[in-house]
Amino acid sequence: MMASQSKATKNAIDDYLAPATLSDALGALEDGEATILAGGTDLMVQTQSGRVGYKQRLVNIRRIDELRGISEHGGRICIGALVTITELLNNTLVAEKVPVLAAMADKFASNQIRNVATVGGNICNASPAGDSIPPFLVLDADVELACLRDGKAATRSVPITEFFTGPGRTVRASNELVTGISFAVPQAGFIARFIKSGPRPALEISAVSMALGGVVENDVFRSVSLSFGSVAPTAMRARKAETFLTGKKLDDETIRAAVETALEEVSPIDDVRASIWYRRHLVGVYLRRLVADVVQG
Ligand SMILES: Cc1cc2nc3c(=O)[nH]c(=O)nc-3n(C[C@H](O)[C@H](O)[C@H](O)COP(=O)(O)OP(=O)(O)OC[C@H]3O[C@@H](n4cnc5c(N)ncnc54)[C@H](O)[C@@H]3O)c2cc1C
Known part of the structure; x- marks a missing residue:
């Protein structure tokens, strides 16, 4: 227990490498004892807070x-x-x-x-x-x-x-x-939209994010793909809602039923950013908004 704790919070680096080629980088990772550094915008925050520990070697990949x-x-x-x-x-x-x-x-x-x-x-x-x-x-x-x-x-x-x-x-x-x-490369006519929550979305970690893509022909939705962030342990595709929307005319009743289907698929949690209730509410609001955006092209 102590050994794994000290490993998890290790904030000293024994070795630092900045390879200039992919093959050198793969060599530096070969024994599985390296932490990879790219931009560092997550890694630095996580290691400084002690949430993540470094492995034996830090491999900066930015020169590759x-x-x-x-x-x-x-x-x-x-x-x-x-x-x-x-x-x-x-x-x-x-x-x-x-x-x-x-x-x-x-x-x-x-x-x-x-x-x-x-x-x-x-x-x-x-x-x-x-x-x-x-x-x-x-x-x-x-x-x-x-x-x-x-x-x-x-x-x-x-x-x-x-x-x-x-x-x-x-x-x-x-x-x-x-x-x-x-x-x-997306097929001709494919339109996709993205939305994320927050009064200043660029400066917020999203409480809910969503992307919707598809082709609208004669008001009918085809090749539908729908995904959510922050409403389950991982970002996810909403397969049931996609199947429901596929081949449908995008009228109010279809969209209402699609929201209900999507809500059956998500499993949001309460946390400091939003409650379960608010996340479920946003799923409905955003799905309606994205469908309208995709229909308008
Ligand atoms: C102030 C602030 C605001 C932010 N805002 C947002 C935001 O609006 N939206 C958002 O999504 N994120 C946001 N982030 C989080 C962060 O910026 C992103 O997740 C960013 O894309 C991480 O990329 P990085 O290159 O900095 O990764 P790093 O911090 O270098 O690495 C992140 C993790 O991925 C691993 N890793 C990196 N590259 C590779 C690779 N090629 N192969 C294998 N493993 C790799 C690292 O080992 C580490 O575990 C924010 C962070 C900060 C500090």
Whole structure:
């Protein structure tokens, strides 16, 4: 018990590495005894408060160019783990093909935080309130991971719906690095929207966040994807509400019933930011608002 306690609150670093290549970084992570540092906007707060302890080695990945950039190939968009929130906000490919990510970035923290906070860090921190997660869920994104196996780089893709296992927990193994996130270029006519709570959303941790995507043809909703943040132990897809909305005309009765279905799927908690009642109330308000936004295009 004492051993694990002292490990959990270890705030001294025995070794610090700042590799310049992906293969050097994977080597530094190989024994699973390293803490990864990207922008540090979560890690520094957590280690200074004692909530998280450092492992033996701190590996700063910020010098690795292979983890940067936003590109499109083979019908997929790839976002490097080190892409910052500011880059998402200003990128022309994002603006043209996935404006929902720019809309999310516009509600994310202050400029100072956006300039250093990375997409990889937001995902790996695995907060149920992580703002990038609901839009990536709606885009059916895959999380790209790499590690060394028998001295060679090995990669795997994990659907983001399977990446999170609880608050702060993911399926990433301790020797793995998230290299980026990728998803199919949305089909023609796909519209997605994001909303998060708070009077000054960019400066608040959301009490509820939500993303909704789909194609509206002749008032009928198709290819519907709906996701929530902060209403369950992990950000989640609302599969029942998606199925309910798919193929329906978006009239008042459909939306009312969709809200009821969505409320059956969520399991919010009371905490300092909001009560269960208020979170459930916001689910209804936001779903109505996002459906109206998507219908209007
Ligand atoms: C004042 C303030 C305001 C904030 N506002 C918001 C907000 O509005 N919305 C929001 O969602 N978040 C917010 N955050 C939280 C934080 O900024 C984000 O989660 C950010 O995206 C984390 O990225 P980072 O690069 O700083 O991660 P880091 O702090 O460097 O790392 C976070 C975690 O992920 C791990 N990690 C990082 N990169 C990788 C990788 N490539 N592979 C494997 N593991 C990795 C680290 O080891 C650590 O456990 C805020 C934080 C602060 C301090």
